[in-house]
Amino acid sequence: MIDKSLLVLPGVRRLFPILGVLAVFQAVVIIGQGLFLSATLTGLWERKTLTQLFYLLFCFLVCFILREVVSMIRQKILDKFAYQSAQKIREDLLKKIFDLGPSVVQELGTGTTAATVVSDIDLVETYIKLVLSKVLNMMLIPIIIWVAVLVLDWQSSIILLITFPLAIIFMILLGYTAQARANRQYESYQLLSNHFLDSLRGIATLKYFGKSKSYANSIYKTSEEFRKATMETLRLAMLNNFALDFFSTLSIAIIALFLGLRLMGSNILLFPALATLILAPEYFLPLREFSNDYHATLNGKNALVAINKVMSNKNFLTHEFNETIKWSQNSELILTDLSKTYDTNRGVKDINFKLNGFQKIAIVGASGSGKSTLLSTLSGFLTPSQGIVKINGKEHLSLTDENWRRSLSFIPQHTYIFSATLRENIKFYEPKATDEELMNALKLAGLSDLGLNLDDFIGAGGRTLSGGQMQRIALSRAFLSKERNILFLDEPTAHLDIETELEIKDNILPLFENKLVFLATHRLHWLPQMDQIILLEEGQIRGIGSHDELKVNNFYYQKLLEEMS
Numbered sequence: 010m011i012d013k014s015l016l017v018l019p020g021v022r023r024l025f026p027i028l029g030v031l032a033v034f035q036a037v038v039i040i041g042q043g044l045f046l047s048a049t050l051t052g053l054w055e056r057k058t059l060t061q062l063f064y065l066l067f068c069f070l071v072c073f074i075l076r077e078v079v080s081m082i083r084q085k086i087l088d089k090f091a092y093q094s095a096q097k098i099r100e101d102l103l104k105k106i107f108d109l110g111p112s113v114v115q116e117l118g119t120g121t122t123a124a125t126v127v128s129d130i131d132l133v134e135t136y137i138k139l140v141l142s143k144v145l146n147m148m149l150i151p152i153i154i155w156v157a158v159l160v161l162d163w164q165s166s167i168i169l170l171i172t173f174p175l176a177i178i179f180m181i182l183l184g185y186t187a188q189a190r191a192n193r194q195y196e197s198y199q200l201l202s203n204h205f206l207d208s209l210r211g212i213a214t215l216k217y218f219g220k221s222k223s224y225a226n227s228i229y230k231t232s233e234e235f236r237k238a239t240m241e242t243l244r245l246a247m248l249n250n251f252a253l254d255f256f257s258t259l260s261i262a263i264i265a266l267f268l269g270l271r272l273m274g275s276n277i278l279l280f281p282a283l284a285t286l287i288l289a290p291e292y293f294l295p296l297r298e299f300s301n302d303y304h305a306t307l308n309g310k311n312a313l314v315a316i317n318k319v320m321s322n323k324n325f326l327t328h329e330f331n332e333t334i335k336w337s338q339n340s341e342l343i344l345t346d347l348s349k350t351y352d353t354n355r356g357v358k359d360i361n362f363k364l365n366g367f368q369k370i371a372i373v374g375a376s377g378s379g380k381s382t383l384l385s386t387l388s389g390f391l392t393p394s395q396g397i398v399k400i401n402g403k404e405h406l407s408l409t410d411e412n413w414r415r416s417l418s419f420i421p422q423h424t425y426i427f428s429a430t431l432r433e434n435i436k437f438y439e440p441k442a443t444d445e446e447l448m449n450a451l452k453l454a455g456l457s458d459l460g461l462n463l464d465d466f467i468g469a470g471g472r473t474l475s476g477g478q479m480q481r482i483a484l485s486r487a488f489l490s491k492e493r494n495i496l497f498l499d500e501p502t503a504h505l506d507i508e509t510e511l512e513i514k515d516n517i518l519p520l521f522e523n524k525l526v527f528l529a530t531h532r533l534h535w536l537p538q539m540d541q542i543i544l545l546e547e548g549q550i551r552g553i554g555s556h557d558e559l560k561v562n563n564f565y566y567q568k569l570l571e572e573m574s
């Protein structure tokens with residue numbers, strides 16, 4: 010009855026006996042409360058004075074207070090446990106997402122990833138609280154109360170015994186349907202998260218194409234889908250509540266009717282009749298309490314499933330590199346039969362090459378030929394499907410290693426600017442860099458005349474930068490990292506106008522000195538300046554050599570040059 014994924018939470022097994030004891034104790038005080046109240050009322054019926062009945066009233070009051078105290082203690086324990094568990098889940102989830110890298114965000118969508126890390130964890134926190142307290146109460150309290158009713162009046166206990174499973178069966182049947190609706194609701198919630206965030210990020214593009222209105226309509230439709238799915242789930246949850254209320258009220262009414270008839274016929278005494286009548290609603294209460302929050306548990310369950318799905322991704326970070334690599338003239342890299350294919354069977358296949366020392370390697374090919382895939386595999390963001398990478402004589406199955414990543418700088422097509430100061434944006438490769446070094450890196454990247462101070466805010470909410478300026482920020486990051494002499498560039502100037510591109514290129518070229526450089530590019534003008542060119546077509550190497558060599562004797566290269574020019 011308790012979700013298996015909750016049973017693996019740290020400390021949950023220690024919590025069960027405590028919650029179990031509290032539930033049993035609460036059942037005992039509920040029975041005490043019912044018995045003392047019935048005894049008091051019976052005493053009043055028998056015309057006893059309040060002074061005579063004082064001790065009974067006092068005991069009733071003690072039971073009443075104890076019941077509230079037990080609830081309070083349980084709530085406190087569960088609040089603390091659920092909060093700590095949610096914090097732990099959030100930490101683990103964030104660590105996992107950072108370990109898995111951009112691929113998991115791409116797969117889930119940015120909106121869903123953000124929603125999973127932020128609001129799903131809150132849903133799970135509520136879920137833990139509700140399920141652990143209410144399910145255990147539902148399993149223990151009715152049994153103990155039923156035994157008390159059996160002792161008081163066996164005939165009423167039979168009515169209770171018959172109606173309880175009926176209510177449970179109904180709840181399970183409705184529960185299955187409600188779960189299916191809740192799944193739909195959760196799917197539309199994920200869709201809405203992605204859709205909304207996507208629209209926010211692409212708002213400029215939508216405006217340029219005059220599509221913002223139609224996109225607003227599409228968001229409206231998605232949110233309407235979500236609203237409808239939520240209402241359907243709520244309707245079923247309400248129906249569930251109604252069914253339970255119906256069964257429990259019917260059962261109590263039947264008990265009351267029979268007790269009344271038997272009282273009139275003097276077949277039962279007032280005390281057991283009253284006590285049974287008072288305890289009957291308490292018998293159903295844990296079930297009704299669970300049903301009241303049923304909807305919240307469905308949402309929490311789905312959120313936990315989504316989180317566990319991310320957590321179940323195989324961690325592909327390896328720990329093969331004991332330290333960062335300082336690339337030198339004597340260093341060597343050999344790829345043997347390396348492939349990285351996606352589910353679509355596209356990617357790169359059977360890559361073989363060997364290089365050593367400081368070299369500038371261009372990776373060229375038509376769009377979709379596998380340049381980014383090869384670059385991401387070499388820079389350790391993708392795990393190869395097969396093949397071997399040998400670095401300085403040591404074989405590796407993958408380069409997805411923190412120490413390898415710490416050895417390199419990466420300049421992507423679109424640089425991400427964090428919403429932070431210029432200083433923070435530049436120095437994250439080299440956190441210990443001095444202001445003087447930062448200014449020097451800015452100068453080398455051609456950013457010193459931008460009129461920005463190191464403390465000025467850039468990125469979202471700060472000063473807006475042009476595409477060229479953003480690429481210069483990426484360059485200054487790379488200039489600053491003196492230790493990292495392996496450099497990856499994925500079409501760093503592809504989206505810039507030709508003047509800016511050539512200007513930035515002048516700043517980039519000095520950065521290539523004394524480094525191993527991999528540059529994926531579509532642009533012809535880079536090629537004569539590179540030592541070697543790896544030519545890709547449909548994921549396979551069609552030629553390796555210098556620009557001059559390939560130009561003369563490689564048909565594929567000649568064809569590509571024609572297309573590029």
Ligand SMILES: Nc1ncnc2c1ncn2[C@@H]1O[C@H](COP(=O)(O)OP(=O)(O)OP(=O)(O)O)[C@@H](O)[C@H]1O
Pocket residue numbers: 351352353355356374375376377378379380381382383
């Ligand atoms: N995450 C992915 N899942 C499935 N297929 C993918 C994925 N990423 C890339 N591909 C496919 O793999 C092939 C190589 O893609 P890749 O991005 O490496 O090419 P590219 O040469 O860098 O292209 P471009 O020059 O347009 O950036 C393409 O056919 C692409 O559709």
